[in-house]
Amino acid sequence: MAELADQIEALWDRAGELTPEDTDALAVVTEAVDLLDTGAARVAEIDPVTDQVVVHQWLKHAILMLFRLRSMETIEVGPFEFADKLPLKRNFAADGVRVVPGASARWGSYLAPGVICMPSYVNIGARVGAGTMVDTWATVGSCAQIGEQVHLSGGVGIGGVLEPAQAAPVIIEDEVMIGSRCMITQGARVGRGSVIGEGTILNPTIPVIDAETGDELGRGHVPPWSVAVQANRRRDFPGGEFYLPCVLVLKRLTEGQRHDKAQLNDILRSHGVSM
Ligand SMILES: CC(C)(COP(=O)(O)OP(=O)(O)OC[C@H]1O[C@@H](n2cnc3c(N)ncnc32)[C@H](O)[C@@H]1OP(=O)(O)O)[C@@H](O)C(=O)NCCC(=O)NCCS
Structure with missing residues (x-):
C-alpha cells in the first residue's frame, strides 16, 4: 500500500495537468479508490494509543483526482437518468x-x-x-x-x-x-x-x-x-x-449501557445473513 501511496502523491504533484486521457493515472487512482470501496483502506482512523484522529491524505488526494480523470457519463435506470463521473x-x-x-x-x-x-x-x-x-x-x-x-x-x-x-x-x-x-x-x-x-x-x-x-x-x-x-x-x-x-x-x-430510548430493534436489522 505504501508504494501505491507514493504513486498517488507523485500524481498529486501534477494533478492540475491530469485529464481523462491519462489512462495510466486513472488506473492508479482507481486502484486506490477500490481499496476504499472494499474497506481495505480508510481515509481516517483513531490512533488507539493517542486517541487522535489520523487522516490518510493520499486517499483523499486519490478521490479528488478522480474528478479530473473521469469523464461525465449518462446512466439510465428505467425512467431515471443521471449524469456523473x-x-x-x-x-x-x-x-x-x-x-x-x-x-x-x-x-x-x-x-x-x-x-x-x-x-x-x-x-x-x-x-x-x-x-x-x-x-x-x-x-x-x-x-x-x-x-x-x-x-x-x-x-x-x-x-x-x-x-x-x-x-x-x-x-x-x-x-x-x-x-x-x-x-x-x-x-x-x-x-x-x-x-x-x-x-x-x-x-x-x-x-x-x-x-x-x-x-x-x-x-x-x-x-x-x-x-x-x-x-x-x-x-x-x-x-x-x-x-x-x-x-x-x-x-x-x-460504559456499555444503551439508553432506553436508543435500543436497537433486531427485527428492523435482520438481514437473513450471518455477520
Ligand atoms: C436525547 C434523548 C435521549 C433524551 O432523552 P432522556 O435522556 O430520556 O431525557 P428526558 O426526556 O428525560 O429529557 C431531559 C430534559 O432534556 C430535554 N430534552 C429532551 N430531548 C431534547 C432534545 N432533543 N433537545 C433539547 N432538549 C431535550 C427535556 O425536555 C428535559 O428537560 P426538563 O429536564 O426541563 O424536563 C431523547 O430525546 C432521544 O432519544 N432523542 C432522539 C430521538 C430520535 O431522534 N429518534 C429517532 C427516530 S424517532
Missing part, C-alpha cells in the same frame, strides 16, 4: 448489506456487512461500520467515518470533508445514536455509545457543556457515553444579546 456502488447482497430502493452509495464508499441503508446517501470515501442503520434521508458526506452499530436517524446530515486534504472528517464512534435531523459537520466527533438529541448542531467551534457542572468539556467533541441535546448559551455583542447554539451533556451512561 463516478459509478454507484454494487454487489450489496454479496457484501451482506441491505439497501432499500431510493438509497444510493457511491463507489469508493465502504459499507460493512450488516449495514442497512434506508433511502439515503453515502458519498465517496465514507465508511459505515457493521450493523449500522442509515435511516431515511440521512446523508453521509465524503470521507465521514461512521462506527459499528450506530443509528443515524432520519434526515441526519453528516458533513463531508474532502478539502483541505489534511482536515479530519466527521467521526461517529461505535454504538452512537444520532437523533433525527442533527447536523454534524467539519470534523466534529461523537464518542462511543453517546446519544444525541434531535436537531443538534455540532461542529468544531460549538461548545459542549456539562449540565451538571456548567464546565465546557471541549468544542465539537461529545465525550463517550454521553446523552447530549441541543441548547443555547447567551452571548453579549455590541449589537445586543444573542443566543448561540451549544451542546449540553444532560447525563452520562455507564
Whole structure:
C-alpha cells in the first residue's frame, strides 16, 4: 500500500495537468479508490494509543483526482437518468448489506456487512461500520467515518470533508445514536455509545457543556457515553444579546449501557445473513 501511496502523491504533484486521457493515472487512482470501496483502506482512523484522529491524505488526494480523470457519463435506470463521473456502488447482497430502493452509495464508499441503508446517501470515501442503520434521508458526506452499530436517524446530515486534504472528517464512534435531523459537520466527533438529541448542531467551534457542572468539556467533541441535546448559551455583542447554539451533556451512561430510548430493534436489522 505504501508504494501505491507514493504513486498517488507523485500524481498529486501534477494533478492540475491530469485529464481523462491519462489512462495510466486513472488506473492508479482507481486502484486506490477500490481499496476504499472494499474497506481495505480508510481515509481516517483513531490512533488507539493517542486517541487522535489520523487522516490518510493520499486517499483523499486519490478521490479528488478522480474528478479530473473521469469523464461525465449518462446512466439510465428505467425512467431515471443521471449524469456523473463516478459509478454507484454494487454487489450489496454479496457484501451482506441491505439497501432499500431510493438509497444510493457511491463507489469508493465502504459499507460493512450488516449495514442497512434506508433511502439515503453515502458519498465517496465514507465508511459505515457493521450493523449500522442509515435511516431515511440521512446523508453521509465524503470521507465521514461512521462506527459499528450506530443509528443515524432520519434526515441526519453528516458533513463531508474532502478539502483541505489534511482536515479530519466527521467521526461517529461505535454504538452512537444520532437523533433525527442533527447536523454534524467539519470534523466534529461523537464518542462511543453517546446519544444525541434531535436537531443538534455540532461542529468544531460549538461548545459542549456539562449540565451538571456548567464546565465546557471541549468544542465539537461529545465525550463517550454521553446523552447530549441541543441548547443555547447567551452571548453579549455590541449589537445586543444573542443566543448561540451549544451542546449540553444532560447525563452520562455507564460504559456499555444503551439508553432506553436508543435500543436497537433486531427485527428492523435482520438481514437473513450471518455477520
Ligand atoms: C436525547 C434523548 C435521549 C433524551 O432523552 P432522556 O435522556 O430520556 O431525557 P428526558 O426526556 O428525560 O429529557 C431531559 C430534559 O432534556 C430535554 N430534552 C429532551 N430531548 C431534547 C432534545 N432533543 N433537545 C433539547 N432538549 C431535550 C427535556 O425536555 C428535559 O428537560 P426538563 O429536564 O426541563 O424536563 C431523547 O430525546 C432521544 O432519544 N432523542 C432522539 C430521538 C430520535 O431522534 N429518534 C429517532 C427516530 S424517532
